[in-house]
Structures are given as structure tokens and as C-alpha cells.
Amino acid sequence: xxxxxxxxxxxxxxxxxxxxxxxxxxxxxxxxxxxxxxxxxxxxxxxxxxxxxxxxxxxxxxxxxxxxxxxxxxxxxxxxxxxxxxxxxxxxxxxxxxxxxxxxxxxxxxxxxxxxxxxxxxxxxxxxxxxxxxxxxxxxxxxxxxxxxxxxxxxxxxxxxxxxxxxxxxxxxxxxxxxxxxxxxxxxxxxxxxxxxxxxxxxxxxxxxxxxxxxxxxxxxxxxxxxxxxxxxxxxxxxxxxxxxxxxxxxxxxxxxxxxxxxxxxxxxxxxxxxxxxxxxxxxxxxxxxxxxxxxxxxxxxxxxxxxxxxxxxxxxxxxxxxxxxxxxxxxxxxxxxxxxxxxxxxxxxxxxxxxxxxxxxxxxxxxxxxxxxxxxxxxxxxxxxxxxxxxxx
Numbered sequence: 001x002x003x004x005x006x007x008x009x010x011x012x013x014x015x016x017x018x019x020x021x022x023x024x025x026x027x028x029x030x031x032x033x034x035x036x037x038x039x040x041x042x043x044x045x046x047x048x049x050x051x052x053x054x055x056x057x058x059x060x061x062x063x064x065x066x067x068x069x070x071x072x073x074x075x076x077x078x079x080x081x082x083x084x085x086x087x088x089x090x091x092x093x094x095x096x097x098x099x100x101x102x103x104x105x106x107x108x109x110x111x112x113x114x115x116x117x118x119x120x121x122x123x124x125x126x127x128x129x130x131x132x133x134x135x136x137x138x139x140x141x142x143x144x145x146x147x148x149x150x151x152x153x154x155x156x157x158x159x160x161x162x163x164x165x166x167x168x169x170x171x172x173x174x175x176x177x178x179x180x181x182x183x184x185x186x187x188x189x190x191x192x193x194x195x196x197x198x199x200x201x202x203x204x205x206x207x208x209x210x211x212x213x214x215x216x217x218x219x220x221x222x223x224x225x226x227x228x229x230x231x232x233x234x235x236x237x238x239x240x241x242x243x244x245x246x247x248x249x250x251x252x253x254x255x256x257x258x259x260x261x262x263x264x265x266x267x268x269x270x271x272x273x274x275x276x277x278x279x280x281x282x283x284x285x286x287x288x289x290x291x292x293x294x295x296x297x298x299x300x301x302x303x304x305x306x307x308x309x310x311x312x313x314x315x316x317x318x319x320x321x322x323x324x325x326x327x328x329x330x331x332x333x334x335x336x337x338x339x340x341x342x343x344x345x346x347x348x349x350x351x352x353x354x355x356x357x358x359x360x361x362x363x364x365x366x367x368x369x370x371x372x373x374x375x376x377x378x379x380x381x382x383x384x385x386x387x388x389x390x391x392x393x394x
Contacts, residue, residue, distance in 0.1 A: 002089040003030070004394070006384045009093070009133035011125070012038045014071050016046075018079070018086050019385040021394055027382055031083050035071045039064045042071065044078065054082065068129070069136040076140065091137055091146045092388030094184065094380065096126035096233075098150030100175065103157070105387040108134055108146040116148065122175065125270065126233075147388040154183030155217070155224050162226045162317065178230035182209045186217045186224065188383040189327055189376050196362055197372040203322030206314045208307060208341070209378065210331035212240035212283065216307065218314035226317035228310050234269050237310060238303045240283035243273035245306075275299045285330050285337065304337060308344035321348050323372040332377050335360065342373060 001022045006029070008015040013036040017029035033046025035058055042058035058074055060067040079086060093108075097119045106112060113134055120127045134146055155163075155178075163177045186207055193201035205219040214237040217227040228236025228245075238244045246269075254260045260268070276283035278299040279291075285303075288296040315321040324345070326338050335357050342352045349370030357364040365373040388394070 001085060001087065002394075003086045004385045004388050005088045005091045006381045006388070007091060007093050007133050008381075009068070009129045011129050012036065012040065014038065014068070014075065014133065016075060017381040017385070018083065018088075019382070020086065021089060021389065025385060025389045025394070027379070029381060029385075030086060031079075032381070035075060038067050038071055042067070044074075046082075048083075065132065068132050069139070072133065072136045072140060088141070088144060090388050090392050090394060091141075091144055092384040093130060093134055093146065093148050094151065094384060095130045095134075095148040096151045096181065097123040097179065098148070098152045098156075099179075100156070100177075102148075102150050103153050105147050105149045105153070105391050107391050108148050110138075112148070113138075122179070122231075123233075145392055147384075147391045149184060149384045149387045151181045151183045152179040154187045155180030155227050158224050158226060165231075176231060178227070178235075180215070180217070180224075180227035181229045181233050182213070182215045182217070182227075183224075184380040184383045185209050185327060185378040186219070186227075188379050189325055190219055190222055192376055193323070193325065193374070196374050196376055197323050200322045200372050204315065204318035204320040205323045205325060206311055206318065206321060207325045207327065208311075208331055209328040210237075210307070210326065210334075210337065211328035213242070214239045214328065214330070216310050216314055218318040220318045226314055228314075236306075238278070238299075238306050239274045241271050241274045241276045243269050243277070275303060278302055285334055289334065289336055300337070300340075304340040304344060307341050311341070311345050311348070315348060321371050323374065324350060325374045325376055327376050327378040332375055333360065338364065338373075338375070 001020050003021055004019045006017040013034050015034040017032040019029050020026045028049060030049050031046060035042055035044045037043055042060050044056050044058050046054040060070045062070060095116060099119045116131055137144060137146055164172050167176060189207050202221055206216060208216045213233060215227060215229040218225045234242045236244050274283060275288060279288055279296045282288060288300050330337055338357055342350045350373060351366045351369040352364045352373055353366040360375055363374055
């Protein structure tokens with residue numbers, strides 16, 4: 001059957017999902033998985049919608065760039081062997097950065113790919129790998145149409161005042177502004193909310209996408225108005241290994257007094273900070289919640305404190321708060337984090353039902369809560385598949 005292949009290519013992994021198109025586009029994939037450990041010890045793991053699981057070692061040759069292309073070749077051969085009924089008719093890609101020029105998904109060709117490559121300096125840790133997968137499919141399956149779906153696109157509708165920094169205008173015009181990320185998740189949640197909270201979905205909403213990467217966004221009448229991530233993916237909330245918002249003066253101090261250069265700062269801000277840096281032993285929220293170490297408790301406290309602070313800020317940007325939505329790995333599964341955040345934010349009219357929260361129900365607000373509180377699983381892959389089908393009119 002005709003299907004859409006959704007790809008999310010990273011520096012050492014290739015995540016994939018296959019969505020059947022017949023009779024209509026499936027909401028969830030028939031098959032999903034990843035090839036991880038590219039450049040080291042590659043392994044493929046996958047599962048079907050009916051629970052069948054696969055796991056095997058992957059032999060890849062060449063340097064890292066060659067291994068990325070070879071991983072796609074391997075995936076296509078593997079799909080032909082293990083899921084021959086799924087015929088790839090199109091490919092949809094998560095592309096982290098669309099810059100100022102792309103506020104919606106777009107069908108890819110050589111010219112657009114070249115434009116997206118000029119945005120690599122804006123997302124050097126993600127964009128090259130996203131685009132490498134596009135180039136590889138052009139070579140391996142030249143007749144398969146491809147669509148780029150941008151993590152920044154949802155936030156392009158934020159007011160201009162929410163996108164600019166207090167910098168000289170020439171720098172703003174040169175592209176230094178708040179782009180925001182996790183847009184595919186926010187788009188999916190926003191479209192899904194009417195089924196969960198009814199008429200309140202038209203009001204002032206704050207969505208908390210909490211995972212190893214974490215951000216929040218304010219939405220009003222279904223349109224984004226503000227977000228915590230900005231020019232980069234390290235701004236805003238405390239994350240697994242990323243520091244979140246930090247006084248720029250700290251960076252100047254580290255350069256001037258500690259002799260840190262670009263490479264050292266990148267390692268510090270992206271890899272050594274966040275929950276891992278504060279706790280000293282883990283970036284995994286499950287480990288921290290299970291630990292009695294004071295450093296673990298402080299990491300959890302800081303994570304929740306920053307979320308509660310941003311919630312107040314985003315409510316101001318949205319002009320109120322009618323609903324708070326939790327999503328992402330932590331947001332969907334860590335009841336203790338939701339409880340703490342909501343307790344810190346009770347002044348906004350939030351009150352949750354402990355039993356519903358403990359069971360990860362879709363609605364966890366109590367009858368006396370003025371604000372609807374929901375836990376909605378995100379589906380970024382499904383959003384990419386939907387966009388791909390729309391753009392290509394499949």
C-alpha cells in the first residue's frame with residue numbers, strides 16, 4: 001500500500017515512521033523505529049502498530065557522512081524485506097530551521113535545499129543532519145517527492161514584538177531574532193485541543209512541551225503569540241543537558257576570565273548543563289525523582305520553578321490563561337512534575353485532581369479549577385505525515 005516515510009535525522013541517529021495512505025492517511029504509523037549509534041556501533045530497533053518488535057546490528061562503512069547515507073540505504077533494504085507491503089510514495093522530513101522565509105511546509109527541490117543549507121549557521125547542531133537525509137534520498141530514490149516540515153514555522157505567526165531582541169536594527173535585519181522551536185508539536189497539540197477542552201481551545205492557552213529538550217508556548221485563538229525558546233534551542237527552560245535562559249554577562253565572564261572559546265561554550269551550554277549539570281549525575285527526570293540526593297532535589301526544584309515563572313510570563317503574553325497543556329516525555333508521564341508546577345501556579349486559578357493526575361488522564365483539572373489542565377500526547381511524526389500528504393495532495 002502507498003505510504004509516507006517520515007524521517008527525523010540527527011547527528012548519530014535516524015528516526016523513522018511509516019504512515020499508510022490507504023484508504024486514508026493513518027493517524028499513527030504502521031511501523032516506526034530508529035537506527036542509532038551512527039558513527040559508532042549502529043543498531044536498528046523498530047516496532048509495528050500491532051506490537052511486533054525488531055532489533056539488529058547494522059553494518060555501515062565509510063566516514064560519518066557516508067554512514068548517514070548508507071543508513072538510509074540500509075533502511076530501504078530493511079523495509080523491502082520486513083515490510084514489503086508498505087510502498088514509499090513520499091518522504092516528509094523534520095527540518096529544525098526554516099528561517100524567516102518558510103512559515104509552512106514546502107516541497108523540496110535542489111534550489112530550496114540550497115536555501116535551507118544557508119540556514120545551517122542558525123542551527124549548526126541539527127540542520128546539517130536534517131538536510132543530509134534529504135540529499136541522500138534525492139540520490140537513492142530520485143522519483144520519491146520530499147517535503148520539509150519546519151520546527152520554527154509555527155512561531156512565524158508570533159507578533160513581531162515577540163520575535164525581536166533589544167539589539168541594533170542591522171543585526172535584527174540580519175536574522176538575529178527569536179525563532180522558537182518544537183513547532184510541530186505545538187501545531188499538533190493546538191489542532192487536537194478542541195477535542196479535549198472544547199470551547200476553551202479558542203482562548204488563551206499555554207502548552208508545556210517537557211522532555212530532554214523543553215519549551216513552552218502561548219497560543220491565543222489557535223495562533224501562537226510567544227514561546228520560550230528563541231534564537232537557539234538553549235534558551236528558556238532548564239532542560240536535560242541545556243542550561244536554558246542565562247545572563248549574557250555570564251558568557252562574557254567565561255570568555256574573559258576562564259578563557260573559554262566557542263567550542264568550550266557550546267559543550268558547556270548544550271551538553272554539560274541543565275538537569276545533568278545541576279544534579280551532577282543524570283539528565284533523566286526518572287532518575288532525579290527517584291533519588292534522595294539534595295542535588296537531585298535541587299535540579300527538580302529548579303526545573304519546576306522555571307516552568308512556573310515562564311507560565312506567568314506566557315499568560316501575560318496570551319492575555320490570560322484558559323488552559324494549561326502538558327506534553328512531551330516528562331509532561332506526559334511525570335505526574336510529580338505536573339503536580340509541582342500546578343501547585344506553584346495556583347495563583348492563576350489552577351487546581352488539579354490528584355487521582356486524575358496520577359493516572360495521566362487527558363483532563364486533570366479539578367471541578368473548582370478556573371483553568372482547564374490537560375495532558376495530551378504529542379505526535380510530531382503524525383503532523384509531518386499530515387503536512388506531507390497536504391502539500392503533495394496525496
